[in-house]
Amino acid sequence: MAIATVNPATGETLQTFEELGPEEIERRLAAADSAFRRFRGLGLGERAALLNRAAELLEADQEDVARKVTTEMGKPLAAARAEAAKCVKAMRWYAAHAAELLSEERPAEADVRDSGAAAARVVHRPLGPVLAVMPWNFPLWQVIRFAAPALMAGNVGLLKHASNVPRTALYLEELFLRAGYPAGCFQTLLVGAAAVEGILRDPRIAAATLTGSESAGRSVAAVAGDEVKKTVLELGGSDPYVVLPSADIEQAARTAVTARAQNNGQSCIAAKRFIAHRDVYDDFAARFTGGMAALTVGDPMAESTDIGPLSTEKGRADLEELVEDAVRHGARTLCGGRRPPGLERGWFYEPTVLAGVTPRMRIHREEAFGPVAALYRVDDLDEALALANGTSFGLSSNVWTRDEAEQERCVRDMEAGGVYFNGMTASHPAFPFGGVKRSGYGRELSGYGIREFCNTTTVWYGP
Structure with a gap:
């Protein structure tokens, strides 16, 4: 290069x-x-x-x-x-x-x-x-x-x-x-x-x-x-973002947009897999998808822009391949999934939410380095933890719950270098940062x- x-x-x-x-x-x-x-x-x-x-x-x-x-x-x-x-x-x-x-x-x-x-x-x-x-x-x-x-x-x-x-x-x-x-x-x-x-x-x-x-x-x-x-x-990283029934769903969805789209989605510690309990899945999915779709894609020098281009042409091509593979194997595109019209120059890609992601899809196993989110529905905390830990990565994690017992369970069982409750992962000089696996x-x-x-x-x- x-x-x-x-x-x-x-x-x-x-x-x-x-x-x-x-x-x-x-x-x-x-x-x-x-x-x-x-x-x-x-x-x-x-x-x-x-x-x-x-x-x-x-x-x-x-x-x-x-x-x-x-x-x-x-x-x-x-x-x-x-x-x-x-x-x-x-x-x-x-x-x-x-x-x-x-x-x-x-x-x-x-x-x-x-x-x-x-x-x-x-x-x-x-x-x-x-x-x-x-x-x-x-x-x-x-x-x-x-x-x-x-x-x-x-x-x-x-x-x-x-x-x-x-x-x-x-x-x-x-x-x-x-x-x-x-x-x-x-x-x-x-x-x-x-x-x-x-x-x-x-x-x-x-x-x-x-x-x-x-x-x-x-x-x-x-x-x-x-x-x-x-x-x-x-x-x-392929950090999980777990939303459980006691969460403030409006706040969880709003923060989820930032957690996925920060830095044009190109962050190791960005949340990438969004795992919502069945009792709150529909509400969370609708709010999250609406927030992702509302982001402004465009000139990164403009103050109004939320999402700029991906850093390289190859990076965009890699992201497109992950989305195309997921759709080919049955994923549903709730928003995005394409290059934005009118931005032919540069390496832009729309904020995207994929539902119905399964282990057959590459995006289930690989890191999506761009503004693409994988959305999952689970029945309980056991299933959420199994899905969160079912990856070769273990950088950080995000869990939305007010239940102290659930919080302690996640501290014990989440395979990651950080567990962030009711907020998104972010680095700070006073806190250690790194991963496992x-x-x-x-x-x-x-x-x-x-x-x-x-x-x-x-x-x-x-x-």
Whole structure:
């Protein structure tokens, strides 16, 4: 895939970029290694000042960078602004909380004496240069939610961004330099996927994090496993959205539209499978379908637009194939299911709700990366949980119920990295984020995220 900015609203190639050659990759690896040896010696206060400065700059750049993001991957401009603001919030949160999250731990005195020590403590030290392989769908947020904690912990970053968001990737490198970070602390590598293995195998790379497809995750995990290097993987998702009889159906349906259509439907944590109890199915289905059908599809730069284009032509073709397969095997299209009339240029697709989805259909098993929802009717909570868990993914989940017993049952039995009641899944810097099964492993955000790329070290003092 060429490294290029292609406007998905028009299909126009705006700029192409040369891939870095071996000599430049080597220079950047050496710079990262050298920067780490200096940067890890900075105190947490100095690191916090740098991160806060980067947050100030991003906040000032919000409008310009939002337009850059929308031009490269097609999300509505308002959503791009919100993404930039979310990054600013996370940077400030880590600047404020890193000292507490990384504070040394003191084992119980009785355990210290039992070990034969005069004293003992546990400290969290940085690992070194971390390779971040990041996707296009949240081209700012996916990077910052890695970079903010990693840099606060004393690591340095090398970003291999998706090949269709090079302008955003280069902006991020520039942002950290403008904030005063030493050269080499955060660098963008304009390289294709084929270059990742060689970079990851380099002994100067200490660890890797990847957000992306299951196939990309398998590839990085295999190489990192062979090299015995730490990885964090956040892969695909097919999150369930369960609606039970005690739910506020009007609110559940309204939130369901946002949960499915956010980011043009191109989000790992977007709700994708909508599972409604038979007692409320008809009401929920009618409200949800009406809400999806009412969304405005169009120019992502227009303030009135709810749904912009899909990010790539192939992405739209893949989504069309899933819908066509479902309809061919008996699914009913309650709304959408086609390219919107009058938007022939660009890669647009109508918000779509499919009812009568069965295991015969690919969309039952595969992730739909676009504004397409699969709707199911179930008889009880047992059936709802079986359906929710009947997938290879386990990123997050959404459950609408006021019944405390049902809530506790879902906490116990839902196979996912998150269970969100009476609302939709959303990431926040204070809460750990990640999945189970083929949605990946490890956690981002919160204290769990900042310590993923730390060497948790026992320090023992003899008597």
